[in-house]
Every structure is written in structure tokens, then in C-alpha cells.
Amino acid sequence: MTNKIQKVKGMIDVLPEDQDIWTRIYQLVFELANFYGFSQIITPVIEKEELFLRSSGRGSDIVQKQMYSFTTKGGERVVLRPEFTPSLVRAYIESLQVKPKPVKLYTQGPLFRYENPQKGRYREFNQFDFEIFGDASPIADALLIQLFSQFLIDIKIKNFFIEINSIGCRSCREKYKTELKKYYRYKIKSLCPSCQKRYKINILRILDCKEEKCQRIRQFSPQIIDFLCDSCKEHFQKLIDVLDEIEVSYVINPYLVRGLDYYSGPVFEFKLGDPGEKDKDDLTLIAGGRFDYLISELGGKDTPAVGGAGGIERIVEIIKNNNIKISPNSTNKFLSKPKTCLIPIGELAKIKVFKILKVFYNKNIRVYQNISGSNLSAELARANKMKIKYALIIGQKEAMDEKIILRDMEKGTQKIINQKEILKEIKK
Ligand SMILES: [Zn+2]
Ligand SMILES: [Zn+2]
Structure with a gap:
């Protein structure tokens, strides 16, 4: 008997019985993009390794251990993209910076991270992603949060909540990091092994560690809110005012930092469950934030930007687990030209x-x-x-x-x- 060939570890087949859910998700992404005025962009799955080393950050989990990187026959270091934002920024700089601002883009497709597969979390996974280039106002942050809330409402996931925080700009964040270092200096030995490393390479990430002992230590740590400069404070306050006005509820989580180097100012996460529950990594459905420095850091013109992405496999998993009945609409909404x-x-x-x-x-x-x-x-x-x-x-x-x-x-x-x-x- 011949051995059967199985799929590669961490990969999944999307079988016919799940196609209705997948189609509805893609349809909804398309509808929301049309309604809110986002144009589609499709970028290659393979990018230069340098793009992610310079954006996601050398200290990020992605670059540290999750990149599918390899050398081509021509000797070039490339990766299967682990996230969308750097690719979209690269494409924006190459082809779209000359367009009138804001440039609002969306995309969807497969991403790759070499990590331990769990339910709803695979080595090849799909995301949808929305980005706004060229708008510095908190109104743009709020527009994305409204769009993502609408997505979860329409896909009938009811039990979600939104966490927001500001991680400040270059100047106020550095002051905060110095304070954090002081706070953790004599506590390093009580932290988990990952956090001991984070202390050196990416101290902010200690704050979102899910280990109980690390969470216990952090409860008396200084909070970034107290270190924000006037302009970061004002931006964050305005975002909160808009969310209040449009009746989108949120909780401020002072420990929400997101794992990537390029964020600045407000960050947000849409999580499953109730705010009081124990925080776990696999509860995050959609996440994003502002990245005002990334475009210039990757060689573009100084351009403020904000964006976010949602994990499709996890959302499909929740829809199936909760027996939520959804199927594609017979026609796409918002196709007609606006009058x-x-x-x-x-x-x-x-x-x-x-x-x-x-x-x-x-x-x-x-x-x-x-x-x-x-x-x-x-x-x-x-x-x-x-x-x-x-x-x-x-x-x-x-x-x-x-x-x-x-x-x-x-x-x-x-x-x-x-x-x-x-x-x-x-x-x-
Ligand atoms: Zn600041
Ligand atoms: Zn830890």
C-alpha cells in the first residue's frame, strides 16, 4: 500500500461545507469597502525580507521566530508575507503616493507565520485589511473602528468588545519606556522567560504578556496614559469623544500595546467575550492602530496612516462554534454609483x-x-x-x-x- 500524502503542518483546507461562511465574509468586506470608499489593492505573497525587518521590527514575534523566509536561486532573501501593512505601505510608496489624499485601501488574502498551530490559528491564514493613508485626524481612526464594528455586527458576532489605548509618539513613548525599565529593573527574575528577553528588546511587550505572574507584576507599573504628550493626549481624547458621540462602546486597556514596532498613537483590538474575562491571545478578532512614521521609515514621504486587519479563520471558527447562520446575499450591496x-x-x-x-x-x-x-x-x-x-x-x-x-x-x-x-x- 502506498502512503497517502497529507497536508503540510499548520495548513488547512477550506472544505465545501464552509464556503458559504467564507463567501459571506468576503462579500461583506467588499460591501463595507464600497460603502466607506476603500479601493482594493492586491499585493504579492512574496516580499523582500528587508521590508519586514525594517517595519514589523526586529524585536517583534513575527521577525524573531515566525517568518517564512528563504533565499531564492538568485540569492535574494525573501519571505512569505506575515502581515499586510508593510506590503501595502511598500505598494503605496511605489505607486500611490502621488494620488490625492487620503488614499483608502483594502485587501484580503493569505499570510504566513511559522508558529505552533492551534484552533483558529494556522501557519497559512487569511486576513482582510483596511488602511487609510494621508489623514492625521482621529476621525480616520474612528471611521475604521466604526467599519470594523459594523463588520462584526453584520456577521452576527454579538459578544465582542473593543479595547483602545494610545502608545504615544516617538518622544512621549521613549520617556514611558525609561520609566518602565526602572519599574522592571529589579523584577526581571520574576518574569517569564519571554518577558526577560522582552525587557531588553521590546519592553512594551511585557505589558501584554498573558502569563499570570507577569500580569501580577505589571499591576503597579506606570501607565502610558500618564506620559502622553499634549498632542498625543489630544488625539486620543478626540478619538474617545467621537466614539462616545457615535455610541461605539469601548474599554481603555492601558496595557494594550500591539506587538509591532511601527505603531504610534491610538491602537485598538476587537475581542471576543466580555471585558472582565481573563485575557487570552486567541480572543482577538480584529486589531490595528495608527502608524504615522512607517511610510517615511520605509523611504516614502512623511504620511500619517491608520489601519487594521481581521483574522478570517478565527471568525469562521466562532461562527461555526456558535451555530451562527449566515450565507451570502443574493446581490452585492453598494455596487451602484452613488447619487x-x-x-x-x-x-x-x-x-x-x-x-x-x-x-x-x-x-x-x-x-x-x-x-x-x-x-x-x-x-x-x-x-x-x-x-x-x-x-x-x-x-x-x-x-x-x-x-x-x-x-x-x-x-x-x-x-x-x-x-x-x-x-x-x-x-x-
Ligand atoms: Zn506624544
Ligand atoms: Zn511574561
Whole structure:
């Protein structure tokens, strides 16, 4: 008898019985991307090793032990990509930096990490990923958090919560790290072996260690919130204000640091369960944060950016374990060209726009928005070019009065209506 060949360790087959779930996930990613104005990009599975050494960070778990790297016949060091952000940044620098900002991209596909396979965690795994390049405002952070919340709601995963934190900028984080070093200096021997290494190469990561003894030691450690500089504090506070306003609930986890070197400012994780439960690695469904330095560090122009990604296998696992019934919709939503656009001018207006977006989303109506824009005539010109029929303009005054300006782009006429009546007016 001949031996049968089995799949390589850590790899999985997605069998026919699971295809409905996978298709629905991809469909939903596509719908959310269309609705929120993200364009698809597809980058190669193989990248130069240097890309990840210089971005994910030499001290990160990915680079330390999880990279599928090899030398090609031509002698070049390459890797099977372990995450999306560095690849997208590379592609952005190579081809997209000249485009008007913001550049909003999404992608999905396989990634590879050489680690011990567990349920919902494999050596080849799939993620969907959304990134916004060229918007420094916390509004962009909030937009991503809203998009990812909507994803989990639509995929019918109800028991999730959002953790947020800020890990500061170059200057305030360094001060914090110095304090952390002082705090841990005489406690090193009580830490787990991984944390003893982290003390030297990536001290922030001690904070998100899941070992009980490390968590016990950290409870009196200094917290980054107390070290944030004024501009980091302001950015984080604004993000919190927007989340409160749009009624997205969150918990601040002062120990959330994310394992990668390139993050700066706000970071977030969507986790399964309740905030009080014991923290485990395999509860994270979607995660991301801001990375304002990465583009310039990889040779691009100084460009602020924020992004996040979700692990598909884990989400599929939860859907199956909880007997959640989902199947693809018969048609993709938000395929039609938008007839309406939303133009918020000013911070308050931008915050108000989130709620209006939700109304359109729930009614399956595509509406164009450029939440990063701040110039009315530029936005009107763009709307004209896109052959938009109605512009909904909201400025500071309208935002305060719960009103909105409805402009007929063909006739050039406009009137002020109540925000609550938007749908009624648009339908007319
Ligand atoms: Zn700072
Ligand atoms: Zn530890």
C-alpha cells in the first residue's frame, strides 16, 4: 500500500461545507469597502525580507521566530508575507503616493507565520485589511473602528468588545519606556522567560504578556496614559469623544500595546467575550492602530496612516462554534454609483456624519463621503465630476442645529432640512 500524502503542518483546507461562511465574509468586506470608499489593492505573497525587518521590527514575534523566509536561486532573501501593512505601505510608496489624499485601501488574502498551530490559528491564514493613508485626524481612526464594528455586527458576532489605548509618539513613548525599565529593573527574575528577553528588546511587550505572574507584576507599573504628550493626549481624547458621540462602546486597556514596532498613537483590538474575562491571545478578532512614521521609515514621504486587519479563520471558527447562520446575499450591496454625497466641513460636522452614514448603510443606500476633506468647493467639484445628483452639506452651524443643507447639483438650488428627514428628502 502506498502512503497517502497529507497536508503540510499548520495548513488547512477550506472544505465545501464552509464556503458559504467564507463567501459571506468576503462579500461583506467588499460591501463595507464600497460603502466607506476603500479601493482594493492586491499585493504579492512574496516580499523582500528587508521590508519586514525594517517595519514589523526586529524585536517583534513575527521577525524573531515566525517568518517564512528563504533565499531564492538568485540569492535574494525573501519571505512569505506575515502581515499586510508593510506590503501595502511598500505598494503605496511605489505607486500611490502621488494620488490625492487620503488614499483608502483594502485587501484580503493569505499570510504566513511559522508558529505552533492551534484552533483558529494556522501557519497559512487569511486576513482582510483596511488602511487609510494621508489623514492625521482621529476621525480616520474612528471611521475604521466604526467599519470594523459594523463588520462584526453584520456577521452576527454579538459578544465582542473593543479595547483602545494610545502608545504615544516617538518622544512621549521613549520617556514611558525609561520609566518602565526602572519599574522592571529589579523584577526581571520574576518574569517569564519571554518577558526577560522582552525587557531588553521590546519592553512594551511585557505589558501584554498573558502569563499570570507577569500580569501580577505589571499591576503597579506606570501607565502610558500618564506620559502622553499634549498632542498625543489630544488625539486620543478626540478619538474617545467621537466614539462616545457615535455610541461605539469601548474599554481603555492601558496595557494594550500591539506587538509591532511601527505603531504610534491610538491602537485598538476587537475581542471576543466580555471585558472582565481573563485575557487570552486567541480572543482577538480584529486589531490595528495608527502608524504615522512607517511610510517615511520605509523611504516614502512623511504620511500619517491608520489601519487594521481581521483574522478570517478565527471568525469562521466562532461562527461555526456558535451555530451562527449566515450565507451570502443574493446581490452585492453598494455596487451602484452613488447619487448622493455627504460633505462635512469642520470637526463637529465630521463627527455628526458618522450617524448619518449609519442611516444610509442600514437602508442599503450608497453615499459618497470624503471624511478627510475640508474644502467645500473642492468637494463640490469632486461631486460634479462623479455626476452626483445631491450633495448633503453639513457645516459647524448645521451640525449644532441638527440640520443639513441639501443641494441639487444639477439645478444648483439648495435648502436646509432637518437631519432626521434626510432619507425622506432623498427619496423624493
Ligand atoms: Zn506624544
Ligand atoms: Zn511574561
